[in-house]
Amino acid sequence: MKKEIEDIEDIKVFVDDFYTRVRGDGLIGPIFMQKIDDWQPHLNKMYAFWNAALFGIPGFRGNPFAKHAPLSIGLPHFERWLELFYATIDERFKGYIAEDAKKRAQLMANMFLSRLQQLNGNTDRVIV
Template sequence: MKAKHDITGLEDIKLLVDEFYTLVRNDELLAPIFLFRLNTHWEPHLEKMYSFWNAALFGVKGYTGNPFAKHATMPVDGAHFERWLSLFLGTVDTYFEGPVAEDAKLRAQIMAANFERRIEGLKGSDKITLV
């Protein structure tokens, strides 16, 4: 394996996203949810994730969407977020090191905590706020 370097641009983001979702597709807890939601739509999802992380880490315009809205109705709980985060952090640590890699991990931790908190808050409610 070659030496690790920091996340420097879109090619590194593609590696991160592709390797992460390979793990997700093979994970016994996460795969059923992602396969049900994405089934034959993996390529558009990956393209959206490239844009998302490029915008988040480098401020590159191009991402549009509401990430929480896509997740609000998923049948997930704390165990799912814990696994998602573990796989994401592990993927970053496997391939990268440096300030941008650390920023990616911090952003993933914040996103997972916020999504989990918001989804938990919606349980038992007949209203879903998507914004």
């Protein structure tokens, strides 16, 4: 039965499920697997990120765009990332916070893609 995303425990459920899907995906899985050896620190950072984004709970530190900027990724990768994210949320959750999570993921994907396109392969530009 679907439920609202209520707390960090629900965030852990969707983050863990989402990244299981990511690791198994033929398009974006190899990109993540090439960069991440130990998944637990990444998952912990994602728990903190979504807890801050959805509930305003302090604890996330980092610059997500800087981590993604050097990667060879484009529109198809972001579309697949969103497809997996939406499927994960829709399978387990419903309600305002679930919809907010999807909206925030879409905004983040749009912003990352836009900024990557602005860099246009220029590795000399400062991204932080």
